[in-house]
Amino acid sequence: MPREIAQRHQMPKQDPRERIRNFNEVALGYSPETAISEAKRCIQCPKRPCVGGCPVGVDIPDFIALLREGRFGEAAKKIKEKNSLPAICGRVCPQETQCEAVCTLGRAKNQKPVAIGALERFVADWERRELATLGGNSPAAGNEGATAKVAVVGSGPAGLTCAAELAKFGYRVVLFEALHEVGGVLRYGIPEFRLPKAILDEEVQYVKNLGVEIRTNMLIGQTLTIDDLFNDGFRAVFIGTGAGLPHFLGIPGENLNGVYSANEYLTRSNLMKAYLFPEYDTPIKTGKRVAVVGAGNVAMDAARTALRLGAEKVMIVYRRSRAEMPARAEEIENAEEEGVELMLLTNPVRVIGNEKGWVTGMECMRMELGEPDESGRRRPVPVKGSEFTLEIDTMISAIGTDPNPLLTKRTPGLVLGRHGNIIIDEKTGETSIPGVFAGGDIVTGSATVIAAMGAGKLAARGIHEYIRSRGW
Amino acid sequence: MNEILRKEVLAPRITEFEVYAPEIAAKAQPGHFVILRVHEKGERIPLTIADYDAVKGTITMVSQEVGKTTSQLATLEVGDSLADLVGPLGTPMHIEKVGCVVCVSGGLGVAPMYPKARRFYELGSKVVSFIGAQTKEMLIFKERMEKVSHHVGYSTDDGSFGHHGFVTDLLRKFLESGKEVDEVVAIGPLPMMRAAARVTRDFGVKTVVSLNPIMVDGTGMCGGCRVTVGGEVKFACVDGPAFDGHKVDFEELMARQNRFLEEERIAMERFRAQGEGCKCQER
Ligand SMILES: Cc1cc2nc3c(=O)[nH]c(=O)nc-3n(C[C@H](O)[C@H](O)[C@H](O)COP(=O)(O)OP(=O)(O)OC[C@H]3O[C@@H](n4cnc5c(N)ncnc54)[C@H](O)[C@@H]3O)c2cc1C
Numbered sequence: 001m002p003r004e005i006a007q008r009h010q011m012p013k014q015d016p017r018e019r020i021r022n023f024n025e026v027a028l029g030y031s032p033e034t035a036i037s038e039a040k041r042c043i044q045c046p047k048r049p050c051v052g053g054c055p056v057g058v059d060i061p062d063f064i065a066l067l068r069e070g071r072f073g074e075a076a077k078k079i080k081e082k083n084s085l086p087a088i089c090g091r092v093c094p095q096e097t098q099c100e101a102v103c104t105l106g107r108a109k110n111q112k113p114v115a116i117g118a119l120e121r122f123v124a125d126w127e128r129r130e131l132a133t134l135g136g137n138s139p140a141a142g143n144e145g146a147t148a149k150v151a152v153v154g155s156g157p158a159g160l161t162c163a164a165e166l167a168k169f170g171y172r173v174v175l176f177e178a179l180h181e182v183g184g185v186l187r188y189g190i191p192e193f194r195l196p197k198a199i200l201d202e203e204v205q206y207v208k209n210l211g212v213e214i215r216t217n218m219l220i221g222q223t224l225t226i227d228d229l230f231n232d233g234f235r236a237v238f239i240g241t242g243a244g245l246p247h248f249l250g251i252p253g254e255n256l257n258g259v260y261s262a263n264e265y266l267t268r269s270n271l272m273k274a275y276l277f278p279e280y281d282t283p284i285k286t287g288k289r290v291a292v293v294g295a296g297n298v299a300m301d302a303a304r305t306a307l308r309l310g311a312e313k314v315m316i317v318y319r320r321s322r323a324e325m326p327a328r329a330e331e332i333e334n335a336e337e338e339g340v341e342l343m344l345l346t347n348p349v350r351v352i353g354n355e356k357g358w359v360t361g362m363e364c365m366r367m368e369l370g371e372p373d374e375s376g377r378r379r380p381v382p383v384k385g386s387e388f389t390l391e392i393d394t395m396i397s398a399i400g401t402d403p404n405p406l407l408t409k410r411t412p413g414l415v416l417g418r419h420g421n422i423i424i425d426e427k428t429g430e431t432s433i434p435g436v437f438a439g440g441d442i443v444t445g446s447a448t449v450i451a452a453m454g455a456g457k458l459a460a461r462g463i464h465e466y467i468r469s470r471g472w
Numbered sequence: 473m474n475e476i477l478r479k480e481v482l483a484p485r486i487t488e489f490e491v492y493a494p495e496i497a498a499k500a501q502p503g504h505f506v507i508l509r510v511h512e513k514g515e516r517i518p519l520t521i522a523d524y525d526a527v528k529g530t531i532t533m534v535s536q537e538v539g540k541t542t543s544q545l546a547t548l549e550v551g552d553s554l555a556d557l558v559g560p561l562g563t564p565m566h567i568e569k570v571g572c573v574v575c576v577s578g579g580l581g582v583a584p585m586y587p588k589a590r591r592f593y594e595l596g597s598k599v600v601s602f603i604g605a606q607t608k609e610m611l612i613f614k615e616r617m618e619k620v621s622h623h624v625g626y627s628t629d630d631g632s633f634g635h636h637g638f639v640t641d642l643l644r645k646f647l648e649s650g651k652e653v654d655e656v657v658a659i660g661p662l663p664m665m666r667a668a669a670r671v672t673r674d675f676g677v678k679t680v681v682s683l684n685p686i687m688v689d690g691t692g693m694c695g696g697c698r699v700t701v702g703g704e705v706k707f708a709c710v711d712g713p714a715f716d717g718h719k720v721d722f723e724e725l726m727a728r729q730n731r732f733l734e735e736e737r738i739a740m741e742r743f744r745a746q747g748e749g750c751k752c753q754e755r
Pocket residue numbers: 092093094153154155156157158159176177178179182183184185186189190218219220221240241242243244266297298301328404406407439440441442446447448449450452
């Protein structure tokens with residue numbers, strides 16, 4: 001007997017006019033009542049298509065079943081069997097192309113998929129609050145008796161997950177991070193208003209509590225090499241160094257003052273807290289008229305950060321059309337609500353500066369869509385004679401990143417792909433060097449948080465097998 | 473961690489620090505630098521490794537007070553620790569035995585020059601050093617440079633010591649005298665490095681300079697340190713900081729150095745207003 005299914009519950013958000021003046025989280029989360037009510041929409045499909053849509057295979061119907069009975073703690077445990085960072089994934093996963101994309105409900109007429117991400121976030125947040133009142137996570141496991149030591153390089157989602165899994169297997173794990181803080185893109189890239197750093201801090205604490213030793217300010221390839229790590233007694237090494245090398249367009253004027261890579265802009269604001277200058281020492285030029293080139297999540301984050309830093313006009317400049325914008329639908333919507341303007345089918349050809357070397361404008365061309373290219377998207381072609389100048393004082397380039405070559409260049413014998421990405425055995429995560437494993441953006445190029453976590457987890461299992469097979 | 477073991481004021485507003493950092497000391501080569509933070513809300517600033525001792529596990533840095541962070545660094549004492557220190561960063565300078573190398577340093581540049589001159593000297597090259605400073609009391613690393621050079625010439629802007637004028641005058645005179653020079657290394661303020669590169673271009677002598685663009689991460693991740701060399705964009709923190717002086721676009725770099733002048737002024741004024749008393753609060 002089919003029962004009436006309620007409409008998907010919207011998550012409350014901060015008012016756009018209010019939120020562009022602060023860095024607090026935009027989406028506010030469900031109340032317990034709303035969460036239970038949303039959970040009740042799930043029809044518990046026997047075939048569980050949603051599980052297949054999740055890169056790490058979270059047992060979605062099971063956690064939702066616990067949730068709707070109000071058994072929040074058990075629901076959290078259920079999620080954590082597969083996903084150790086649910087408070088983060090619930091916030092930043094592109095659910096609309098993953099778990100929620102294949103939810104049966106989404107296929108039904110006049111229905112939207114179950115808000116799986118929002119529910120995951122609710123459960124994780126509930127558990128965090130609960131743990132906080134109980135006085136934090138359980139104490140460090142320590143793994144004193146463990147025999148083998150494993151090194152993890154890079155503390156983004158791939159490295160954090162790999163380290164946590166290895167610690168659970170009982171290894172002594174040391175996590176090396178080049179920056180002074182842990183988290184990779186979760187720390188320096190994704191802004192506070194989308195992922196509060198307090199949540200990241202708690203997840204990092206959880207990893208520490210598992211007994212993982214974290215060493216920041218360690219640039220592997222420079223401070224220590226992979227060989228040094230093996231000589232120090234590490235039995236295996238996981239490389240999760242990400243895709244941090246920013247692209248530039250290669251057009252004239254890109255080194256003018258006022259032109260940033262999104263990485264620089266976001267790192268200054270997020271990692272260095274330049275939005276709190278001068279309380280924090282690192283400066284950033286806010287800019288009044290800002291053009292962000294690109295249309296992915298990174299571009300949205302940069303644009304919305306610029307608004308919060310006080311820009312009067314922020315434009316997304318993108319050479320294709322709206323349909324091709326790679327950013328999450330929710331983030332595009334958020335950006336537009338906040339007043340970010342989309343300048344689609346527009347391509348910058350030159351940055352214009354004044355005699356002192358500061359940006360004053362950007363020359364652009366209108367584009368139209370032609371034949372599909374190798375990516376299957378229609379190729380943008382310039383419209384002759386359509387040049388025009390945008391008056392701007394800040395340009396942020398958010399057109400993508402490549403794997404960071406610093407470590408790979410200094411590790412002889414490591415086989416790399418065309419874009420400098422590390423080639424691995426898909427089943428184990430092992431690279432061309434025995435005992436060296438890799439995963440995350442350094443392997444795939446820029447992808448997603450959850451994919452990086454999945455890769456970290458897979459490699460942890462690969463490392464476990466590798467070490468066991470040698471009887472260490 | 474990263475405790476300051478020795479502190480010495482070398483000249484007004486120029487301080488030398490020897491810091492415990494065994495892993496960095498073990499890997500350091502001439503041309504490497506570090507990035508440090510003085511306190512938890514501080515900026516990441518790069519300083520060159522002026523000396524290193526792998527046995528003692530220490531590195532030495534010389535810092536000139538030019539703004540908030542360097543001024544605050546100068547308030548640290550022996551026994552204090554840096555909040556963060558990462559390194560060695562950058563690509564070491566390529567140094568091989570040559571017939572004759574001329575090392576031209578301006579101002580603080582002599583500290584970064586020292587390990588390079590020493591390496592040239594140890595390899596058996598003839599080392600000629602020219603050292604320029606504003607005035608006699610700002611001359612630093614005099615004895616150290618004399619030990620690793622076959623000849624040292626000095627200049628001061630006010631004529632209080634050595635040649636009255638620019639250090640690049642000494643370089644030009646030396647090249648004009650027809651001496652065989654294989655390589656020139658120039659380290660100092662941008663105008664001085666640009667002038668040195670102009671002088672040597674006339675003589676067709678290979679010239680290496682060490683650039684100091686504004687940096688953030690120092691790992692090649694932000695691109696803030698980009699410089700144009702021979703028409704190509706390079707990230708100074710990984711591809712450099714040493715580059716062919718004849719190919720560097722100095723004008724662009726000079727403009728880029730001024731990116732945050734306004735904010736730097738605000739930070740410095742605030743620091744001064746808080747006075748010495750702020751030291752314990754801020755850290
Ligand atoms: C602004 C921005 C927004 C994004 N938004 C989303 C989103 O909403 N949803 C989503 O799913 N994905 C998003 N992504 C993508 C996602 O963040 C990445 O795919 C993911 O972080 C990759 O994880 P990783 O662990 O492979 O690498 P990273 O997160 O890049 O971490 C790599 C870490 O390794 C360190 N490192 C590098 N080299 C060395 C070395 N030699 N020695 C020591 N440490 C080193 C780096 O400092 C860094 O901390 C976004 C990315 C950006 C930049």
